[in-house]
Amino acid sequence: QKEVEQDPGPLSVPEGAIVSLNCTYSNSAFQYFMWYRQYSRKGPELLMYTYSSGNKEDGRFTAQVDKSSKYISLFIRDSQPSDSATYLCAMGINTGTASKLTFGTGTRLQVTL
Amino acid sequence: GAGVSQSPRYKVAKRGQDVALRCDPISGHVSLFWYQQALGQGPEFLTYFQNEAQLDKSGLPSDRFFAERPEGSVSTLKIQRTQQEDSAVYLCASSLGVGIQPQHFGDGTRLSIL
Numbered sequence: 001q002k003e004v005e006q007d008p009g010p011l012s013v014p015e016g017a018i019v020s021l022n023c024t025y026s027n028s029a030f031q032y033f034m035w036y037r038q039y040s041r042k043g044p045e046l047l048m049y050t051y052s053s054g055n056k057e058d059g060r061f062t063a064q065v066d067k068s069s070k071y072i073s074l075f076i077r078d079s080q081p082s083d084s085a086t087y088l089c090a091m092g093i094n095t096g097t098a099s100k101l102t103f104g105t106g107t108r109l110q111v112t113l
Numbered sequence: 114g115a116g117v118s119q120s121p122r123y124k125v126a127k128r129g130q131d132v133a134l135r136c137d138p139i140s141g142h143v144s145l146f147w148y149q150q151a152l153g154q155g156p157e158f159l160t161y162f163q164n165e166a167q168l169d170k171s172g173l174p175s176d177r178f179f180a181e182r183p184e185g186s187v188s189t190l191k192i193q194r195t196q197q198e199d200s201a202v203y204l205c206a207s208s209l210g211v212g213i214q215p216q217h218f219g220d221g222t223r224l225s226i227l
Contacts, residue, residue, distance in 0.1 A: 008153070032213050043117070043204055043218035044156065051213065088155050097163060097211045100146065100172070103155030 003027050006089055006104025015113055019076040023089035023104045026070065030091040030102070033065050035074045038086045038106065047087075048074065079111045115139075117219035119205050125225045126195050134190045134222045136205030144208040145188050146216060147180055149201045156204050162188060163211060195226045 006023045013019055021035075032051045036044035048063040050056045056063045064073040072091075076083055086108045090101040118137040126132050138145050144163055148156035149172075158172040164185035173180070177195075182188040192199055202221040208214035 004155075006155075034215065036218075041220070041223075043220040046215050046217065049215050090155075092213070094213050097168060099213070100158035100161060100169065101148075101156075101216060103157070105153070105155050 001026065002105075003102050004089065004091060004104045007107055008105050010108040010110055012110045012112060013079055015079060015081060015111055017079050017111075019079050019083070019109060019111075021074045021076075021087050021089075021107050021109070023072050024070055025072075025091060027091075027093075027102075028067075028070065029093045031094045032092050033063070033072050034090045034092075034101065035061075035063055036088040036090060036103075037083075038088060040085075044088055079109075081111050081113060084109055084111050117205055117207055117217055119203075119219040119222050121222060122220065123223050123225075125227065127227050128195060128197060130195055131191065131193045132195055132224065134192075134203050134224070136188045136190070136219060138186065138188070138205070138207030139209075139217060140186075141209070142207035142217075143185075143210050144214065144216075145182060146206040146208075147188070147190050148204040148206065149174075150204055150221070151201045159190070159203075192224075195224075197226050200224055200226045 034049040035047045062075040086106040088106045089104040092099040147159040150156040161169040162182040204221045206216040
């Protein structure tokens with residue numbers, strides 16, 4: 001079993017819909033959580049990062065972390081065709097030096113007109 | 114530079130050849146990471162540098178993989194005697210300091226081994 005599980009999709013939604021993307025993890029040592037967006041043939045682009053349980057909002061994006069359930073989510077409001085991409089969750093452990101990230105498989109999102 | 118720059122963007126090599134992939138991190142970034150991304154998968158950690166020191170190479174899949182960052186800025190990932198299973202996108206990321214820091218990625222080098 002992988003440390004981080006993410007449904008690969010694809011997930012298809014109409015423009016304007018609310019999108020919910022999720023990851024579960026098994027390693028309780030993970031302390032910080034990130035969401036990246038990756039367009040085809042591009043590198044991952046950081047969207048959100050958080051270190052604590054609860055919600056963090058940035059524009060149309062909300063990241064939610066529930067450490068007790070080992071479950072994280074990314075919500076996208078008013079989805080746009082330009083949001084069509086692969087969304088990767090990533091997590092890390094604070095070792096005092098810069099730490100490697102452990103990624104999910106990525107969920108492919110398609111927002112249709 | 115404005116972002117992490119990687120070259121070449123695409124590399125095709127015959128099995129058994131050696132390849133070298135270059136990463137130019139964001140100026141002033143202390144930490145540099147290499148990841149490998151197979152088709153349809155998330156990136157997987159290969160190795161980490163803090164300035165010129167390679168502090169973690171636990172993700173390198175075999176001794177055919179070697180990375181260096183001799184002056185604490187540009188890094189090179191070298192793969193010797195390439196195999197077909199080495200075909201993947203190799204991503205470089207950098208972060209400003211140490212500890213918990215967001216990592217910023219380049220667009221990767223897509224390596225195909227024939």
